[in-house]
Amino acid sequence: MLRLVGLGLRGGLVVVGVDRVREAVRRGKLVLAIVAPDAAQNSLNKVVPLLDARGVPRVTGPGAAALGGAVGRESTAVVGIMDRDLANGIREIVESKFGGTH
Template sequence: MTPEAAQKIVKLLGLGARGRLVVVGAEQVRAAAKKGKLSLAVVASDASENSRDKVLSVLKAKNIRAIEGISAAQLGAAFGRESTAAVGVLDADLARGIQKAAHESTAGKIV
């Protein structure tokens, strides 16, 4: 993912956090996905294999798209944290904006 696309996605996630349109952390993402509340997830490219597997398995089971390619430190910075493994997007419009930013990046990976 290009640095510009990653920065745009992080900014959108930060705006979503202020509007309470996102959940932060692997466990919160898994819980929201299980309840059917997620529109999209962003999973850190450098998250531990265990965290990635746990999150991605629930997302796949619930047919929720995930974007990869942003580091845990970049994701965490949007929320005043050192790092975070995953962020879940609750709002469909915000999810569309993030997907558009990821598609604009030729190296962005949506799974």
């Protein structure tokens, strides 16, 4: 999954961080969010209600450090996927490993 996220970032199909994810959701561009299970509650409070209100599915990904490492940061609470095919590939991996999306 992390490799797909990294490839998507290089292809301009991924946004990183709470503010960029919120912006992409508001513009109707986000098709999937990956949320770090160890993200700060404040970060989750800023993004999860918006994802839910707009009907954007989310999956629980790896920890913030691993998720950040995939996108060239020390850590990140959330990553947004803007491409449906990439999102489907990530969802398949998550469902096979962890059993589903939110």
